[in-house]
Amino acid sequence: MVALFVLSLKIGILQIHESLWSLVGKHSIDAQTVWGVRFPRALGAIIIGAGLGIAGAIAQGIFRNPLAEPTLIGLSSGATLGTIAIIASGASGFGTRMNVVSAVTAALLTALLVQWLAPNKGFGFLLTGIAVSAILTAAAGLLITMSPKPGIQSLSFWNFGSLSLLNNATVGLIAPYVETGIIIAFFVSRRLDIYSLGEHSSHYMGVNPKRLRLWAVIALAFLIGASVSAVGSIAFLGLLVPHIVRLMIGPAHRRLLSLSGFVGAIVLLIADLLARTLFEPHEIPLGLLTSILGAPALIVLLKLRSASWVSND
Amino acid sequence: MIEIKKIAFKRGENQIFTSLSARIKPGEAVLISGSNGVGKTTLLQLIGGVLRVQSGEILINGRNVEELSIKEQAHVRSVAPQRRNFTLAYTVEQVINFVPKKLKVENANFIIDTLGLRSLLHKKVTELSGGEQERVSLALAFSQKADYYLLDEPFSAQDSKSIKNIIKVIKSLQKADKGVLVISHNQEALTQYFDREIKLS
Numbered sequence: 001m002v003a004l005f006v007l008s009l010k011i012g013i014l015q016i017h018e019s020l021w022s023l024v025g026k027h028s029i030d031a032q033t034v035w036g037v038r039f040p041r042a043l044g045a046i047i048i049g050a051g052l053g054i055a056g057a058i059a060q061g062i063f064r065n066p067l068a069e070p071t072l073i074g075l076s077s078g079a080t081l082g083t084i085a086i087i088a089s090g091a092s093g094f095g096t097r098m099n100v101v102s103a104v105t106a107a108l109l110t111a112l113l114v115q116w117l118a119p120n121k122g123f124g125f126l127l128t129g130i131a132v133s134a135i136l137t138a139a140a141g142l143l144i145t146m147s148p149k150p151g152i153q154s155l156s157f158w159n160f161g162s163l164s165l166l167n168n169a170t171v172g173l174i175a176p177y178v179e180t181g182i183i184i185a186f187f188v189s190r191r192l193d194i195y196s197l198g199e200h201s202s203h204y205m206g207v208n209p210k211r212l213r214l215w216a217v218i219a220l221a222f223l224i225g226a227s228v229s230a231v232g233s234i235a236f237l238g239l240l241v242p243h244i245v246r247l248m249i250g251p252a253h254r255r256l257l258s259l260s261g262f263v264g265a266i267v268l269l270i271a272d273l274l275a276r277t278l279f280e281p282h283e284i285p286l287g288l289l290t291s292i293l294g295a296p297a298l299i300v301l302l303k304l305r306s307a308s309w310v311s312n313d
Numbered sequence: 314m315i316e317i318k319k320i321a322f323k324r325g326e327n328q329i330f331t332s333l334s335a336r337i338k339p340g341e342a343v344l345i346s347g348s349n350g351v352g353k354t355t356l357l358q359l360i361g362g363v364l365r366v367q368s369g370e371i372l373i374n375g376r377n378v379e380e381l382s383i384k385e386q387a388h389v390r391s392v393a394p395q396r397r398n399f400t401l402a403y404t405v406e407q408v409i410n411f412v413p414k415k416l417k418v419e420n421a422n423f424i425i426d427t428l429g430l431r432s433l434l435h436k437k438v439t440e441l442s443g444g445e446q447e448r449v450s451l452a453l454a455f456s457q458k459a460d461y462y463l464l465d466e467p468f469s470a471q472d473s474k475s476i477k478n479i480i481k482v483i484k485s486l487q488k489a490d491k492g493v494l495v496i497s498h499n500q501e502a503l504t505q506y507f508d509r510e511i512k513l514s
Contacts, residue, residue, distance in 0.1 A: 064398065194411050198398040200363050205457065206387030206416065251401035 001046070001262070004269045008042035009034050011277055036168065044166040044174075045272045046265040048227045049237065051178040053264020055223040056238025057245070057256050058185050061192040062216035063125060069239035070224045073129030074114045075107045077136035079221075079228035082106025084140045088147040095170045095230070100177055104225030110136065111217040161232040161287025163272050174226040181222030182261065188215045189253040196251070234287050236294025237264060237271075243301050314338050315360060315390075315461055315492060320369035322355060329355050332369070335511055337461065342483055342493040344503060347513035353496045354395060356513070357463050360494070361392045374460065387416060393454035395465040397446075399438045405449055406434040412456045423485070424455045427478050444470040448479075455482055461492040468497060480506050 092098035329352040
């Protein structure tokens with residue numbers, strides 16, 4: 001990870017030949033590129049990648065569904081709408097604290113709405129999530145089209161997911177929210193193991209399933225809301241990372257969360273490096289890249305699924 | 314003591330209990346029998362606190378189940394439900410260790426050995442047979458320290474040797490003054506092991 005981090009600082013349109021240490025405290029173009037542009041971007045990739053990996057693990061655990069992922073169950077669309085609504089209304093601009101708060105709140109409300117509407121915990125739940133997600137995405141699209149605010153159309157790049165908008169200020173702004181989400185996630189992790197045995201089993205062993213779900217959804221809202229507000233929705237990362245980790249170390253949630261965070265950070269660093277260097281000087285939106293790579297990986301994973309998740313239905 | 318006092322319960326249009334009363338004392342092993350659909354599992358779920366009675370009340374150690382928190386319930390009774398979701402590839406050892414430390418019995422090893430799980434500890438629970446999974450589920454319930462143990466069809470996938478081993482654990486619980494309530498529909502061969510039988514109809 002350290003090597004990837006250093007690589008992220010070095011590689012780009014502007015090639016850096018000096019050692020990174022020599023640029024500390026300087027004000028040259030090179031120094032500005034490394035510390036003002038690439039550093040927050042790489043740091044953001046680590047924070048957001050870790051957050052998304054952990055969010056995926058929490059979502060799959062709490063919805064007892066191997067396909068539960070923040071983008072599939074509506075949380076990301078909620079956060080997207082929350083972000084766009086606050087900008088379109090003119091109440092606040094992109095990358096402000098109000099923007100993050102609005103995204104987190106919208107993600108939380110969406111998660112609660114999906115839970116309330118869903119007929120059961122299985123595929124009905126997933127389909128409800130997809131339906132709600134579609135409505136919210138459409139609403140966000142409408143807001144973008146109709147808003148008289150100049151420059152709002154450029155948000156469509158953000159909408160596909162990209163780390164290009166990260167700077168030192170936004171990274172500093174979202175970090176505490178992601179951290180809060182991670183702390184809550186670890187706080188509920190052991191109970192997720194008991195909860196995996198079923199609603200009644202969980203109750204019998206002293207774990208209140210309703211309260212656990214609420215905590216998990218709050219953690220998800222913090223993780224997803226904060227990352228969407230800064231970089232848009234990045235598909236598949238949260239879905240795939242926990243599966244890969246589960247195949248490596250088994251399903252126990254405390255370890256699953258730790259390693260999903262670590263692998264998520266590495267995957268996002270690599271993906272971002274590819275997104276900005278593959279077709280230099282053009283940058284591909286990161287969300288498109290993760291979709292292109294993630295979707296085939298998902299299909300392979302579904303074939304392997306029995307290894308990590310047995311279906312009881 | 315578990316006291317079931319004139320409880321009524323209706324599921325949809327189906328009146329399952331109109332006024333059922335029963336008691337289970339400490340150190341007693343009680344068999345609940347009856348054909349399918351008479352409400353054996355429902356009774357266990359009412360005592361276990363996941364369902365609520367429509368009238369009457371269920372007391373455990375003198376306190377109404379519905380007034381106990383989920384945590385408090387876990388300290389007074391342990392339940393082995395008919396089915397658990399073994400969907401994730403935990404090892405048997407991991408599953409048995411799900412029981413929080415504060416709730417864990419001291420003689421977990423006796424339970425693991427008696428139920429024949431020692432050699433399975435490092436196997437994945439998803440790869441076990443139905444009978445083995447059932448014994449893991451029972452071991453999990455027996456590993457939870459409580460005054461009463463409620464077991465839903467614990468013998469349904471077991472051979473006669475395993476049944477005897479499960480009975481051995483139940484006897485040891487009785488010796489420790491714990492109450493045990495077992496639900497079973499094929500009861501004839503089993504009645505000899507129990508102090509009492511409650512037939513539901």
